[in-house]
Amino acid sequence: MRIGALEAGGTKMVVAVFDGENRCLRKASIPTSRPEETLPKMISFFQEEKLDALGIASFGPVDLHPESKTYGWITTTPKKAWRNVDLVGAFQKALKVPIGFDTDVNGALLGEVSFGSCKGLSDAVYLTVGTGIGGGVLSGGKLLHGMLHPEIGHLRVPRVEGDDYAGCCPYHKDCLEGMASGPAIEGRYGRKAQELASVPEVWDLESRYLAYGIVDLILTLSPQRIVLGGGVLHQEQLYPLIRKHVEELLGGYLSTPEVQDLSSYLVAPALRDEQGILGAMMLGKQKLTEKEKS
């Protein structure tokens, strides 16, 4: 068996081929330039293998409704060249195999659910904090789509007392992404997050904003575990700080065993940087199983 996987990101495309035992046979990284250039490169990578299915986990927003005319498209992305691009259609036409498709963050979560920190769970969240903030959600054993897909980065959070940074979200100014993404840290302090590693107040403030968002995720989605990933979380001092502030904010309100042990409830990705491509592979595998059943 040969399963193709594409983790489609705004700066690079990771493409890979797996066998039936989830072993990676080939892998490559292709810069995300313009679709006319990038799509043919990815297609020729996959054409060298006789694939049984392909899974795509893509940056977005994307259209996930199978009955929609624009199913499989990247839609209103700020990356102009990729706006209204029929991503699934391009591969469908060239490869003629079943294609599973979801958001990049749902892909990363599916990787963690299949092989990593969330094995066996039915309800989990993957929150990524980097250039933007986003999240994937598993609810009742299924990746959550609903009306569109979750857009967790834009949660409205209270302002931390004493913080007068205006926020950098072009839509909402001071939503979670506007206050706690990598660019927000840089905007507030005039230096990149990595250069601020040894300044404790940076990470205390950052963890307070993330804790507000995480508490809202707990209260709405009721996950059994939350995975915290992305570039900003490479600052590992954030994990204990986030747990401390989440505990304070919950104020003893929820008394589940999960919440009483936050060190195993709010965790780092177990697959390091492989969750995305492994999740994409699983999207392909699931689509193949679905087709075989029907």
Next chain:
Amino acid sequence: MRIGALEAGGTKMVVAVFDGENRCLRKASIPTSRPEETLPKMISFFQEEKLDALGIASFGPVDLHPESKTYGWITTTPKKAWRNVDLVGAFQKALKVPIGFDTDVNGALLGEVSFGSCKGLSDAVYLTVGTGIGGGVLSGGKLLHGMLHPEIGHLRVPRVEGDDYAGCCPYHKDCLEGMASGPAIEGRYGRKAQELASVPEVWDLESRYLAYGIVDLILTLSPQRIVLGGGVLHQEQLYPLIRKHVEELLGGYLSTPEVQDLSSYLVAPALRDEQGILGAMMLGKQKLTEKEKS
């Protein structure tokens, strides 16, 4: 066919019996006093009919995990007499029929999904604003439980500029419930919500807080529709105000057809006060179907 239904509330218990065509045959209301008194009254109501199944939608928190030792219990409720009461067990012992069990708000949502404003939807939210604030969630066609069940009322919301009310939530002070429940309105203005019906600034402020909560529900749960019910929403002037503030807060970020028509996206319950008992009946009916299949 005879399906029993119990809508278990903190002040009254509504009990009813339905036939196979969802017609209500008998209905009664029993005050919620102490379990020793209230439980036998409810049981004898149901014992007069030969039930095929019973559905219970209860105030909480409740334990919804079938594999848990305290499944079917009301757990850490502020109503002390009902703390750690084995609600499902009491009826199971007396009636010996399949029993479906969920939260009161999931029950109300199931009523609206089965017969009311959310027919045919797979992803919806029922938000109730009254003495407290709570919500039921349908995600991917299933009522959301996850780790516990959603506790939407305690979302952390930004403070509206100029509002210096401390908030009345005993756990969090100024969470959504602390700032926008009926008691919060009374606490802020020193008069009951009903007596303030003609004071526009009361409802503008109230709608701003509710809009913060609703936007967070949209961004996390991605529902296809949100039903807004409960005593405070009897102030019907709130609906257009809420829609206006939700639109402002979204800031054009989501461009789905649903969100572009907020008058059919943020709606009142269609079943008036029957959604709870009808949802409870559906919980019983679903449990019966499940048992018959297995």
